Amino acid sequence: MESGHQKLEEYKNMRYLGPKNRISRREGVDLGLKTPGSKSHARLLKKLNVPPGQHAGRSRRKVSERGVQLREKQKLRFTFGVSERQLKNYFIKASERKGNTGLYLCQYLEKRLDNAVYRLGFAPTRAAGRQLISHGHMTVNGRKVSVASFQLKTGDKISFSNEKTIKIPYIEKSIANKDLIIPPWFEKKAIVGKLISEPDSEEIMKQINLRLIIEFYSR
Numbered sequence: 001m002e003s004g005h006q007k008l009e010e011y012k013n014m015r016y017l018g019p020k021n022r023i024s025r026r027e028g029v030d031l032g033l034k035t036p037g038s039k040s041h042a043r044l045l046k047k048l049n050v051p052p053g054q055h056a057g058r059s060r061r062k063v064s065e066r067g068v069q070l071r072e073k074q075k076l077r078f079t080f081g082v083s084e085r086q087l088k089n090y091f092i093k094a095s096e097r098k099g100n101t102g103l104y105l106c107q108y109l110e111k112r113l114d115n116a117v118y119r120l121g122f123a124p125t126r127a128a129g130r131q132l133i134s135h136g137h138m139t140v141n142g143r144k145v146s147v148a149s150f151q152l153k154t155g156d157k158i159s160f161s162n163e164k165t166i167k168i169p170y171i172e173k174s175i176a177n178k179d180l181i182i183p184p185w186f187e188k189k190a191i192v193g194k195l196i197s198e199p200d201s202e203e204i205m206k207q208i209n210l211r212l213i214i215e216f217y218s219r
Contacts, residue, residue, distance in 0.1 A: 102210035110199035120193035
């Protein structure tokens with residue numbers, strides 16, 4: 001029989017695998033978990049301001065300060081598709097450095113390979129990016145990398161390991177997306193992306209209050 005400690009450890013190592021629209025609706029923000037333009041994404045946008053569940057219209061109990069911090073932390077975790085253990089480890093590393101902890105936390109998340117694949121438009125979502133990486137479809141500086149959490153360094157180049165990969169319909173459509181806005185710390189030429197500078201926290205802070213997350217983990 002599993003102990004409570006064992007179950008807690010399993011939770012910390014798990015990513016959320018349930019309905020993705022439910023997460024975004026609960027937070028009231030499009031977390032980028034669904035492919036833009038898909039029917040599922042369209043349904044999400046229509047109901048984004050409606051919380052999930054049959055009692056969605058009822059008034060809710062006042063959320064405690066700790067509860068508000070938890071919601072922001074979960075929002076960040078779900079956005080980047082990381083486990084609780086991974087996010088906490090990034091926070092610990094960030095807090096051990098001198099300077100802006102929130103900025104360093106963002107940099108660890110933004111420099112993940114799965115995030116780079118998504119930001120560069122090589123995949124429609126971070127989850128799709130993780131799948132490409134785990135199946136050996138992505139390279140860093142010409143070498144295959146199959147670890148989604150791989151940390152990029154300034155100057156690293158990201159591309160596909162096989163030209164056949166870009167012919168996969170959803171990848172081809174993602175690459176052809178002319179509305180994609182690439183963050184200034186990335187550069188893209190055809191099917192080659194490059195990390196040209198250290199990421200900043202501005203993009204994340206548009207939707208997430210980093211101060212609340214730092215307070216959550218600092219207790």
